[in-house]
Amino acid sequence: MFLEVQRFQLRSVWQPDPYSFPRKEEEEQLLLRAAPTNLCFGTGPMALSPGWRAFTSFAMNRCGVLRKAVRSSGFPLFPWGHCPWRETGSFLDPEMKAFLEENTEVTSRGSLTPEIQLRLLTPRCKFWWERADLWPHSDPYWAVYWPGGQALSRYLLDNPDVVRGKSVLDIGSGCGATAIAAKMSGALTIMANDIDPIAGMAITLNCELNQLNPFPILTKNMLDLEQDKWDLVVLGDMFYDEDLADSLHQWLKNCFGVYRTRVLIGDPGRPQFSGHSIQHQLHKVAEYSLPEPTRQENNGLTTSTVWEFQP
Numbered sequence: 001m002f003l004e005v006q007r008f009q010l011r012s013v014w015q016p017d018p019y020s021f022p023r024k025e026e027e028e029q030l031l032l033r034a035a036p037t038n039l040c041f042g043t044g045p046m047a048l049s050p051g052w053r054a055f056t057s058f059a060m061n062r063c064g065v066l067r068k069a070v071r072s073s074g075f076p077l078f079p080w081g082h083c084p085w086r087e088t089g090s091f092l093d094p095e096m097k098a099f100l101e102e103n104t105e106v107t108s109r110g111s112l113t114p115e116i117q118l119r120l121l122t123p124r125c126k127f128w129w130e131r132a133d134l135w136p137h138s139d140p141y142w143a144v145y146w147p148g149g150q151a152l153s154r155y156l157l158d159n160p161d162v163v164r165g166k167s168v169l170d171i172g173s174g175c176g177a178t179a180i181a182a183k184m185s186g187a188l189t190i191m192a193n194d195i196d197p198i199a200g201m202a203i204t205l206n207c208e209l210n211q212l213n214p215f216p217i218l219t220k221n222m223l224d225l226e227q228d229k230w231d232l233v234v235l236g237d238m239f240y241d242e243d244l245a246d247s248l249h250q251w252l253k254n255c256f257g258v259y260r261t262r263v264l265i266g267d268p269g270r271p272q273f274s275g276h277s278i279q280h281q282l283h284k285v286a287e288y289s290l291p292e293p294t295r296q297e298n299n300g301l302t303t304s305t306v307w308e309f310q311p
Contacts, residue, residue, distance in 0.1 A: 092201050100202060103127055104143060106209060110293030111145050112154040112304075116184075117209040118145055118175050119202060142174045142199035144297070148236035148266030149174060151288050151304035153181035155264070156234075160185035162264075166231035169193065171222055171248075172238045176203030178266075182234070183212050190215040193222050223251050229259045236266035239273035249278045253311050263309035268301040282307040 092100075103126060104119035121128055121143035127135055156163055156178065164186035170179040173192035176199075182190055192203050192215060200217040207214045233255060239245045255261045264285065267273045285306040295302055 092204060096198070096201055097205070100198075100205060104202075110291050112150040112288055112291065112294075113157060113177065113181065115157065116153065116177055116180055118177060118206050119143075119209065120145060120175065137198055138196055140198070142176075142194065142196060142202045145175055145177055145294075146237040147268040147290055147294055147298055147301055147304040148238075149178050150236075150266070150290070150294065151268075151286065151306050152178045152234050152236045152264060152266035154288055155266075155286050155306045156181040156185050163187040163232060167229075168232045168234065169222075169228075169230040171233060171235040173203060173217070174199060174237075176206045178234050178236055179203070179215060180206060180210055180212060182232075183207075183215060184210070187232075192217045193219075195219050195221055223247050227251075227255055227258060230255075230261050233261055233263045234266070235263075237268075237270075239265075239267055239276060239278075240270055242272055242276075245272055245276050245278070249276070252278075252309055256309065256311050265307045265309060266304060267307070268298065268304040278309070281309055281311045283310050 100119060103121075105122045105124050106117055107120055107122060108114045108117045121140055123129075162185070163182045165188050167189040168179070168182045168187045168191075170176070170182070170190070170192045173179050173194045176192050179190050179192040192200075194200060194203070194217070197219050200219050203217055204214045233252070235248070238248055252263050256263060265282070268290070273279075285308050287303055287305045289303055290298070290301060
């Protein structure tokens with residue numbers, strides 16, 4: 001999906017003129033490693049334009065998906081027993097369901113988990129090539145299978161004892177792949193959390209694709225809620241913003257301190273994670289070589305690692 005940003009649009013959110021925005025080569029590479037080249041951040045010839053650099057820096061380092069979506073989302077997806085939609089398995093608004101089915105592709109290729117089918121935004125989809133402002137909803141972060149989530153999902157599928165019979169919370173669930181992997185591996189209770197309501201709808205469709213009954217989905221900001229007891233908390237690709245990383249770190253420390261919850265984190269080595277103080281409290285559990293399509297979509301990141309948080 002190309003990002004075509006007009007000069008006046010950028011000035012409304014970014015004070016320096018983006019077309020004379022200097023950046024050292026090393027800083028450019030760090031920025032590229034922090035954000036993929038697909039989605040509305042640009043792909044193809046627009047991906048390296050000065051406008052793309054300025055917008056990406058603003059979106060990844062100033063907005064943050066969490067804060068942005070909290071402001072734009074108007075309602076939560078309640079656990080299925082309390083959901084205002086019609087019945088289990090058909091809670092999606094028919095028009096939204098049709099929109100998602102028309103503008104995503106069902107695929108299991110090019111990831112670490114070929115046994116999981118997902119609806120994703122791919123080069124075969126219309127909006128992949130359209131201008132970003134033509135996408136009618138919030139940025140579709142749920143439509144990408146991020147490398148940290150791929151590593152977590154692969155680990156849970158290969159090590160079902162980690163989740164079998166346990167309660168699992170998936171923070172920043174996105175497409176829902178890690179929660180789906182937990183369900184496939186025998187988790188007793190699962191909640192997927194993503195603050196974008198459309199992500200919740202996409203997760204429901206992805207459950208159906210994999211012949212699973214939908215599990216509870218919450219689209220409120222978990223960091224603002226009273227903590228509950230979970231046997232395992234998983235989160236992938238969530239350390240992309242320094243402020244968010246700090247908030248997550250504190251929330252996870254509280255979760256571990258109160259309930260002794262096990263925490264697994266998936267990340268492909270983004271600088272906001274690699275340079276964060278949480279590194280002193282991590283134990284490497286597994287490392288995976290990323291498939292070539294995932295490498296291409298994520299600016300050449302080659303591996304993704306699962307870490308256990310041990311404060």
